Amino acid sequence: MTSCHIAGEPIQKVAIFGGTHGNELTGVFLVKHWLENGAEIQRTGLEVKPFITNPRAVKKCTRYIDCDLNRIFDLENLGKKMSEDLPYEVRRAQEINHLFGPKDSEDSYDIIFDLHNTTSNMGCTLILEDSRNNFLIQMFHYIKTSLAPLPCCVYLIEHPSLKYATTRSIAKYPVGIEVGPQPQGVLRADILDQMRKMIKHALDFIHHFNEGKEFPPCAIEVYKIIEKVDYPRDENGEIAAVVHPNLQDQDWKPLHPGDPMFLTLDGKTIPLGGDCTVYPVFVNEAAYYEKKEAFAKTTKLTLNAKSIRCSLH
Amino acid sequence: MCSLPVPREPLRRVAVTGGTHGNEMSGICLAQHWLQAPAELQRPSFSAVPVLANPAAIAGCRRYVDHDLNRTFTSCFLNSRPTPDDPYEVTRARELNQLLGPKASGRAFDFVLDLHNTTANVGTCLISKSSHEVFAMHLCRHLQLQYPELSCQVFLYQRSGEESYNLDSVAKNGLGLELGPQPQGVLRADIFSRMRTLVATVLDFIELFNQGTAFPAFEMEAYRPVGVVDFPRTEAGNLAGTVHPQLQDRDFQPLQPGAPIFQMFSGEDLLYEGESTVYPVFINEAAYYEKGVAFVQTEKFTFTVPAMPAPIPAPSPAS
Numbered sequence: 075m076t077s078c079h080i081a082g083e084p085i086q087k088v089a090i091f092g093g094t095h096g097n098e099l100t101g102v103f104l105v106k107h108w109l110e111n112g113a114e115i116q117r118t119g120l121e122v123k124p125f126i127t128n129p130r131a132v133k134k135c136t137r138y139i140d141c142d143l144n145r146i147f148d149l150e151n152l153g154k155k156m157s158e159d160l161p162y163e164v165r166r167a168q169e170i171n172h173l174f175g176p177k178d179s180e181d182s183y184d185i186i187f188d189l190h191n192t193t194s195n196m197g198c199t200l201i202l203e204d205s206r207n208n209f210l211i212q213m214f215h216y217i218k219t220s221l222a223p224l225p226c227c228v229y230l231i232e233h234p235s236l237k238y239a240t241t242r243s244i245a246k247y248p249v250g251i252e253v254g255p256q257p258q259g260v261l262r263a264d265i266l267d268q269m270r271k272m273i274k275h276a277l278d279f280i281h282h283f284n285e286g287k288e289f290p291p292c293a294i295e296v297y298k299i300i301e302k303v304d305y306p307r308d309e310n311g312e313i314a315a316v317v318h319p320n321l322q323d324q325d326w327k328p329l330h331p332g333d334p335m336f337l338t339l340d341g342k343t344i345p346l347g348g349d350c351t352v353y354p355v356f357v358n359e360a361a362y363y364e365k366k367e368a369f370a371k372t373t374k375l376t377l378n379a380k381s382i383r384c385s386l387h
Numbered sequence: 388m389c390s391l392p393v394p395r396e397p398l399r400r401v402a403v404t405g406g407t408h409g410n411e412m413s414g415i416c417l418a419q420h421w422l423q424a425p426a427e428l429q430r431p432s433f434s435a436v437p438v439l440a441n442p443a444a445i446a447g448c449r450r451y452v453d454h455d456l457n458r459t460f461t462s463c464f465l466n467s468r469p470t471p472d473d474p475y476e477v478t479r480a481r482e483l484n485q486l487l488g489p490k491a492s493g494r495a496f497d498f499v500l501d502l503h504n505t506t507a508n509v510g511t512c513l514i515s516k517s518s519h520e521v522f523a524m525h526l527c528r529h530l531q532l533q534y535p536e537l538s539c540q541v542f543l544y545q546r547s548g549e550e551s552y553n554l555d556s557v558a559k560n561g562l563g564l565e566l567g568p569q570p571q572g573v574l575r576a577d578i579f580s581r582m583r584t585l586v587a588t589v590l591d592f593i594e595l596f597n598q599g600t601a602f603p604a605f606e607m608e609a610y611r612p613v614g615v616v617d618f619p620r621t622e623a624g625n626l627a628g629t630v631h632p633q634l635q636d637r638d639f640q641p642l643q644p645g646a647p648i649f650q651m652f653s654g655e656d657l658l659y660e661g662e663s664t665v666y667p668v669f670i671n672e673a674a675y676y677e678k679g680v681a682f683v684q685t686e687k688f689t690f691t692v693p694a695m696p697a698p699i700p701a702p703s704p705a706s
Contacts, residue, residue, distance in 0.1 A: 103626060107652040135676070136449075193570040257506040257570030259673030261629040263650045312419065316576040337576050339420050360572035363448070 079381035080208050084284045088122045089174055090115065090273065091188040094144050094241050095361070096131025097258040100269050101189025101251075115273065117281040127170055127188075127241055130162060135259050137361055138163055144188075148239035152177060167241070175244035186245035187276060189269060192254035193360045195323040198226040198268050201250025202296065203243065205232050210247055211379035213279045215292040220275040224268065227326050229355055229372070230298040249276065255323075258360055288383040297326065297353050297372035304366040306336055306344060314338060317358045317368055325357050329371075336368070393521045394560065397597035397698050398497035401435040402487055403428065403586060405502045407457050407554050408674070409444025410571040413582045414502025427583075430590055432597040440483060440501075440554060443475055448572050450674050451476055457501075457553045465490060488557035498522075499558035500589055502582060505567035507672045508636040511537040511581065514563030516545045518609065522560045524692040525602045529592045530585065537581070540639050541609035542668060542685070562589070568636075571673055601697040610639065610666055610685035617679040619649050619657055628652055630671045630681055638668050642684075649681070 092105030108115050108124040115122045126132055128143050140161035151164050152171050175182045192199075198221060200214050218226045229252075231237050242248035251272055256265045283289070306315040315336035321329065328351045329335070336344040346352070352371040356362060403421070405414030421428055421437035428435040439445060443452045453474030464477050465484050488495045505512075513530060515523040524541075531539045542565075545551060555561025564585055569578050596602075619627040628651035634642065641664045642648070649657035659665075667682040669675060 103629075103652065106625065111653070193573050255570070257568070257573075257673050259571065259676065260506050260671055261626065262671070263629050263632045263635060266629065266652075267632075313416070313574070316416075316574050316579055319576045319580075322576060339416075358573055358575070360570050363572065 079288060079383050081385035082209055082283070082382055084119070084384050084386055085184045085280050086121060087183045088120060088185045088277075088280065089183050089187070089245070090122065090124045091127045091186060091241060092124065093126040093128050093132040094188055095137045095142075095190060096128050096133070097135050097137055098189075098191035098256075099259065099261040100191050100253060100256065100266050102126065102132050103261055104189060104266065104269060104273070114270075115277060117277050117284075119284055120277070120280060122277065125174075128163065128166060130166075137258070140164075143167060144240050145238050147171070147177065147241055147243050149177065151239075170241065171244050177244040183245045185247045185249060185280065186242040187249045187251055187273060188240065188242040189273075190250065190252045191256045191258075191265065192252055192356060193257055194254050194325050194356050194358060196227070196252060196254045196325045196355060198224060198272055199250075199252040199254075199355075200226060200228045200272075201252060202228055202230045203232060203237065203240070203248055203250075205230055205296075205298075205377055207247065208379040208382055209283075210249065211294055211377050212289045212292060212382050213247075213249070213276060215294050215379070216279040216282075216289070217272060217275045218294065220278070221271060224271075226272070227355075228294055228296040230296045230377075233299050236299050236302065251276075283382070283384050286384050286386070288381060291379060291381050293376050293378045295374060296377050297355060297374055299355075300352065300371045300373055302367045302370050303335075305363075305368045306338070313363070315342075315344060318343060321354065321357060321369070323357070325355050325369075326353055328352075329354050393695050394497065394596075395699055397432055397700065398560070398593050399433050400496045401433055401498045401500075401590070401593060402438050402496055402558070403435050403500045403502065404438045404440045404554060406442070406445045407440040407501055408450045408455075408503065409441050409446070410448050410450055411502075411504040411569075412572065412574040413504050413566060413569065413579045415439070415445055416574055416579060417502065417583060417586065427587065428590065430594040430597075432594055435500075435590055438483070438486070441476065441479060443479075450571070453477075455674075456480060459552065460484065460490065460554055460556055461550050461552045462490070483554065484557050487554075490557040496558040497560060498593060499555040499561045500586065501553070501555040501561065501563045502586070503563055503565045504569040504571075504578065505565055505669060505672050506570060506674075507638055507669045508568045509540070509565055509638045509668060510567070511539045511585070512542055512565040512567075512668075513539055514542045514544060514565055515561075516551055516556065517543050518607070518690045518692070520560065521693060521695055522596075523562050524607055525695050526562060526589060526592050528602075528605060528607060528692070530588060533588055534585075540668075541607065543609050543611045546612060564589075596695075596698065599697040599700070602695040604694040605692055606689055607692050608687060608689050610668060610687055612668075612683050613665065613686050614684045615680045616648070616667075616682055616684060618676070618681045619651060626652075626676075628657065631656060634667065634670060634682070636670070638670050639666055641665075642667050 405418030
């Protein structure tokens with residue numbers, strides 16, 4: 075049996091972010107709970123730091139104060155000269171970069187888990203930013219297998235123009251954890267339980283890796299973003315059609331050309347055009363109305379990871 | 388039993404309000420649509436006026452700007468002298484009172500239907516002041532009979548001694564339509580379509596009444612609040628747990644003493660310690676966290692609604 079594997083350094087510094095969007099409550103309350111009592115997230119040899127990223131938005135129970143914190147961790151924003159005139163989130167991003175980064179440097183945290191909720195019916199979702207990251211593909215494979223039969227899908231946001239500069243991107247291994255459906259400003263016990271399990275399995279994986287376990291080659295199915303679809307709008311820019319009842323709540327399910335997509339206020343159905351089956355995600359996410367996104371089209375593909383083993387063993 | 392006077396003449400001045408809370412999307416979208424295309428609100432004997440109740444909150448997609456508009460229609464807010472520092476919603480409530488009221492006067496609108504959504508699993512909930520609102524009770528009965536599959540529940544909000552504070556209380560008769568669950572800021576096609584159909588049926592009922600229909604007495608079952616229960620909190624006032632999975636989504640179902648109601652972050656269950664069965668409503672409504680309400684405890688009761696005679700046709704306008 076070939077022992078061609080990637081030898082990685084042990085993972086040392088891990089952070090768990092909550093409240094990047096102040097009204098996505100599961101992460102807020104998990105992090106607040108772990109700040110009081112962190113036993114659940116400790117593993118031997120590992121430093122796991124829970125952290126509230128946008129405290130002012132959390133206090134107001136709003137997504138953000140001036141601008142979306144999860145879109146501005148690009149080098150331009152991180153490098154701006156600090157001043158009171160900068161939007162609150164840009165100043166906060168620089169503080170976070172200082173504490174957990176700097177982005178693209180040797181000193182940055184190894185792994186950051188960023189906890190989110192969505193109003194879309196996406197269930198447990200893991201968000202991947204790099205299709206060639208063996209370590210994270212292995213981690214995601216482990217989490218999915220451990221959660222089964224509870225479904226857990228992987229959303230790949232690698233794309234030349236649609237990829238966005240997330241809070242977690244300052245880490246060497248950024249992991250997005252998204253669980254829905256949950257309304258903004260609501261904390262559901264079932265959703266809390268699911269997110270808690272995802273974190274538990276993720277930390278168990280890291281612990282096993284650090285202890286020298288070899289993870290054989292594996293493959294996972296992922297959904298890769300192709301494009302975003304806006305709502306049909308009228309001349310004034312107002313929304314002129316609703317997500318069709320047949321598409322509502324059908325995240326991750328195939329949508330074929332000709333299938334209903336939107337329903338106008340006059341009762342007309344607007345079908346999916348083109349000639350490809352797509353897999354919609356973030357269907358009817360509340361926060362995306364202003365970003366002009368009714369849903370994102372994805373394509374299904376398989377990613378392979380080589381075997382990995384921690385290099386200290 | 389003391390009932391309030393029923394309308395003796397046809398109802399002519401009718402309004403449908405959306406966006407009393409700026410992030411409850413079904414009513415907002417409907418009112419915006421009707422402002423462009425009002426034909427749907429027209430009936431032979433009257434036309435309902437669509438109103439966007441809280442434009443600034445709607446623009447910001449938030450529940451309110453300074454103060455919950457649907458708590459602002461008390462005489463204290465409506466009748467005190469305006470000042471430049473007044474909260475936005477106080478000023479707006481006075482404007483709406485001028486447009487649709489004045490509250491408790493002979494000039495007030497005949498009927499206001501106020502459209503709402505909730506994150507709680509209330510299904511189709513009809514909200515009226517009390518069992519003495521005879522016209523509203525007959526209307527609720529009509530909706531229940533037209534749509535048995537919806538299981539419309541009637542919620543009577545007024546507590547004794549308390550003045551009404553919500554928008555539809557400025558008119559002579561009113562009803563709140565509360566549909567859930569729907570997240571704030573989200574427009575679901577199924578909920579939107581159901582609300583649109585219910586509004587049409589309300590207007591159809593008013594037309595039926597106006598055309599000279601009498602309605603017989605009947606027995607009605609409804610829910611009225613007997614208290615509220617807050618989330619478990621830490622000393623600092625932060626949440627220490629949330630609604631238990633066995634209570635979540637079970638609006639209008641009986642809650643027995645000893646049943647779990649909260650799940651703490653540390654894992655244990657908190658049990659309901661009341662002495663009798665209650666019917667929780669508005670379980671885990673996002674907007675009620677800041678009001679200290681995890682759910683409203685209600686009691687179920689039955690009462691007789693007296694017959695409602697047909698209206699006397701009004702004299703022709705030419706005289």
